[in-house]
Amino acid sequence: MRDATHALLVIDVQNDFCPGGALAVPGGDEIVPGINALMAEFPAVILTQDWHPAGHSSFASQHPGKAPMEMTEMPYGPQVLWPDHCVQGSDGAAFHAHLDTDRADLIIRKGFRPGIDSYSAFFENDHTTPTGLEGYLRTRGISHLTMVGLATDFCVNFSAVDAARLGFTVEVRGDLSRAIDLNGSLDAAKAGMAEAGATLI
Ligand code: VGL
Ligand code: ZN
Numbered sequence: 001m002r003d004a005t006h007a008l009l010v011i012d013v014q015n016d017f018c019p020g021g022a023l024a025v026p027g028g029d030e031i032v033p034g035i036n037a038l039m040a041e042f043p044a045v046i047l048t049q050d051w052h053p054a055g056h057s058s059f060a061s062q063h064p065g066k067a068p069m070e071m072t073e074m075p076y077g078p079q080v081l082w083p084d085h086c087v088q089g090s091d092g093a094a095f096h097a098h099l100d101t102d103r104a105d106l107i108i109r110k111g112f113r114p115g116i117d118s119y120s121a122f123f124e125n126d127h128t129t130p131t132g133l134e135g136y137l138r139t140r141g142i143s144h145l146t147m148v149g150l151a152t153d154f155c156v157n158f159s160a161v162d163a164a165r166l167g168f169t170v171e172v173r174g175d176l177s178r179a180i181d182l183n184g185s186l187d188a189a190k191a192g193m194a195e196a197g198a199t200l201i
Contacts (some may be wrong), residue, residue, distance in 0.1 A: 001024060001040075001042070002041055002043065002144075003016060003041060003043070003119040004040055004043050004044075004140075004141060004142075005141060005142055005143045005144050006042055006043065006044070006142065006144045006146070007042060007043040007044035007045070007046055007137065007140075007142045007144070007145055007146070007200070008037075008038060008039060008041075008045045008046070008146050008147075008148070009023050009046050009048070009121060009145050009149075009150055009159065009163075010035055010045065010046070010047045010048070010099070010104075010147070010149050010150075011030075011121065011147060011148065011149030011150060011155045011156045011159055012048055012049065012050045012086075012149050012150045012151070012155050012175075013032060013035065013043075013047070013095055013096050013099050013149050014050060014086055014092065014093055014095055014096065014122060014150075015091055015092050015093070015094055015095075015096060015097075016085040016086050016090075016092035016093065016116060016152040017049075017050075017140075017151065018066070018096055018112045018150075019084075019183045020125075020131065021070065021085070021092055022084060022085040022092050023075070023083055023084050023085040023086075023180075024119075025151045025178045025179065025180055026178060026179075027178045028150050028151075028178050029069075029096060029098075030169035030175045030178070031148065031149070031150075031178060032096050032098045032099055033098070034148075034175070035083045035099065035148050035149070035175045035176055036098070036099065036100040037106055038146075038148065038173070038176065039100060039103045042146070044105050044140065044142060045103045045104050046102065046103060046104065046106045046108065046109050046133075046136075046156070047095070047099075047108070048103060048107070048109075048110060048121045048134070048159070049086075049093065049095070049107055049109045049110070050085070050086040050093070050109075050110060050111050050151075051086060051088050051093060051106070051109035051110060051111055051156070052085070052087055052088065052093075052111045052112065052126075053087070053088055053114050054084075054087050054088075055112055055114070055177060056084075056087075056100045056117075057074070057079075057114055057115050057116070057117070057181050058079060058080075058081065058082050058111070058117040059081065059082060059083070059084045059085075060081035060082065060083065061083075061084055061193075062170045063081055066081050066085040067081075068081060068082055069081070069082075069182060070192065074109075074115075074116070074117075074125075075115075076124075076126035076127075077126075078126055079117060079125065080145055080182065082107065083091070085122075086111070088112070092139050093103075097158075098156070106136060108121060108132070108133050108136075109195045110124070110131055113129075116129065116158060118131065119154050119158035119159070119181060120158035120159045120162045121133050121141065121155070121159040121160075121163075122134055122159060122162040122163060122166065123155075123162055125163075136168055137168070142168075143169060144168065144169045144171075145163050145168050145169070145170050145171070146170075146172075146173060147159060147160055147163075147169045147170065147171070147172045147173070148172075148173045148177055149176075149177055150177065150178055151177075151178060151179050152172070152177040152178060152179035152186060152188040152189060153179045153180055153181060153182070153185040153186045154180060154185070154189075156172060156177050156189075157189035157192060157193060160193050160198040160200075161171050161192055161193060161196040162194070163198070164193075164197045164198040165196055170197070170198040171198070171199045171200075171201060172198055172199065172200045172201070173192060173201060174200050174201060175201075
């Protein structure tokens, strides 16, 4: 068991990001047993849950003439348009059935504001609106984060970069994460994490 300054952050291990889901990440379900085993090493376990209202602005279905995986321009910057996914209360938004959610001290939901997406567990995609996770971690005295989950190049990446910039020591377990890899997004994510000082192992 690591000391009390360490937490395991499990990003978006939800049905819609697993094979058969609306935004399936290849091999997304393979990481579940390893994540469950890793929980035993951590005094704190925190899960994130992508949690969109129906008709969320990140859904291609809300943008006439746009297809999933195309880009659009939002008031806060460029945004990938996704298939409808992780709609609040749906089976797709539920955690993978084998994920050990009982170990979670906190489940942080994100992406619930209709007009803004939130990849990161710390800030929404305007890079300004906080989720509250930073305050939770700091008030618990947590300074070291190990991150795993889905997807390496989106929500794990944005969470890792934000955490490193906030001064947390960040390690991403690549073997317990899986990527969407859209137009080179995995390579870009690796470079961005390295630049921010997050270690990918
Ligand atoms: C994610 C795309 C849209 C993720 C969430 O969890 O990486 N990706 N919403
Ligand atoms: Zn989403």
